[in-house]
Amino acid sequence: MIKGIIFDLDGVLVFTDQYHYQAWKKLANRLGIYFDEKINHRLRGVSRRESLEILLENYHGAPFGEKEKAEMMEEKNRTYRELLKNMKRSDIPQSVRDTLVQLKNLGYLLAVGSSSKNAGTILEQTGLLPYFDYISDGNGLRHSKPHPEVFLKAAEGLGLPPGECAVVEDAQSGICAAKAAGMKTILMKGGNCSESVDLKIQRLEELVSVIYSSSSALVTGAFCK
Numbered sequence: 001m002i003k004g005i006i007f008d009l010d011g012v013l014v015f016t017d018q019y020h021y022q023a024w025k026k027l028a029n030r031l032g033i034y035f036d037e038k039i040n041h042r043l044r045g046v047s048r049r050e051s052l053e054i055l056l057e058n059y060h061g062a063p064f065g066e067k068e069k070a071e072m073m074e075e076k077n078r079t080y081r082e083l084l085k086n087m088k089r090s091d092i093p094q095s096v097r098d099t100l101v102q103l104k105n106l107g108y109l110l111a112v113g114s115s116s117k118n119a120g121t122i123l124e125q126t127g128l129l130p131y132f133d134y135i136s137d138g139n140g141l142r143h144s145k146p147h148p149e150v151f152l153k154a155a156e157g158l159g160l161p162p163g164e165c166a167v168v169e170d171a172q173s174g175i176c177a178a179k180a181a182g183m184k185t186i187l188m189k190g191g192n193c194s195e196s197v198d199l200k201i202q203r204l205e206e207l208v209s210v211i212y213s214s215s216s217a218l219v220t221g222a223f224c225k
């Protein structure tokens with residue numbers, strides 16, 4: 001029986017892909033490293049640190065030290081946070097807010113499970129914060145997705161065993177993390193994922209009807225590819 005729903009943030013509730021891209025691209029340009037949208041796609045759901053390592057795969061000079069890498073991440077994050085200032089409440093469709101309210105009214109506990117250390121800022125700026133019972137984000141995590149830590153922390157924050165939680169994700173790393181946590185998986189369209197999942201949805205707004213009509217699939221684990 002599913003009692004809690006854990007939402008990934010970027011690619012599910014908000015779409016800051018372009019901001020991440022612009023910020024990494026600016027850093028890559030300064031360093032003379034090739035970086036394009038396809039490479040950026042590989043950064044979905046991946047931590048800032050691992051994103052930098054992926055970007056540096058196309059750097060063929062002398063290896064950078066830890067201090068330089070930390071400065072690069074800080075530089076990217078400064079640009080990203082500047083771009084985040086463009087986000088506003090109206091970026092979140094009313095239908096998404098309505099869906100979250102409906103799920104709450106149906107008795108589900110709601111959490112966010114995001115790799116991002118900027119999750120709090122994004123949730124506050126878009127006015128989404130009050131909809132959630134618990135926020136598990138990239139701050140203080142020892143491991144990033146596909147490790148289950150972020151989702152296990154969310155379940156604990158909701159006071160639920162992992163088996164009573166479903167995760168809505170857009171990225172393969174997140175689906176793997178949810179499975180490793182022993183949770184049900186719901187993949188949002190637009191996500192790149194070759195893993196089998198319990199449910200697929202095109203838009204977040206489908207969640208209420210989908211969860212209701214296929215609650216047996218969530219319980220019995222009738223997987224779809």
Ligand code: B16
Nearest residue numbers: 009010043045048114115116117118
């Ligand atoms: P930050 P999610 C992830 O968010 C993004 O998908 C990923 O592209 C980003 O690198 C990661 O957060 C870390 O973000 O630099 O803000 O800490 O999809 O897990 O909500």
Ligand code: MG
Nearest residue numbers: 008010011045
């Ligand atoms: Mg995501």
